[in-house]
Amino acid sequence: MDGRVRDNIKSGTKVLIVLKKDQKTGFLTEGIVKDILTKSSSHHHGIKVRLENGVIGRVKEILY
Numbered sequence: 001m002d003g004r005v006r007d008n009i010k011s012g013t014k015v016l017i018v019l020k021k022d023q024k025t026g027f028l029t030e031g032i033v034k035d036i037l038t039k040s041s042s043h044h045h046g047i048k049v050r051l052e053n054g055v056i057g058r059v060k061e062i063l064y
Contacts (some may be wrong), residue, residue, distance in 0.1 A: 003046045003059030009036055014064070017049060017057030028060055 001008040003015065016028040032053030038047045046058030 001062040003062055004042050005046060006036065006038060006041050006043075006047050008062060009010050009033060009047050009049065009059060012034070013062060015049065015051075015059045016061040016063065017051065017055075018046070019055060019057040022057075029055060029057060030063070031055065033059075 005050060009015065011033055013033045015033055016030055018026065019029055031048045031053055034052045035050040036047060037056065046060055048056065049056050050056050
């Protein structure tokens with residue numbers, strides 16, 4: 001599913017995100033969504049989320 005569409009992401013969803021510090025390298029961090037921070041229905045760089053471990057980043061891939 002597309003990580004750029006807010007409706008595809010719910011609290012508890014397992015995702016891969018890119019952290020601000022990793023945007024140049026594209027390194028992805030895996031985690032479970034705690035909060036969705038982007039208010040709009042979509043974002044071209046990915047929906048911004050906070051994971052259960054507290055890190056914040058933009059969703060690049062939704063895992064199942």
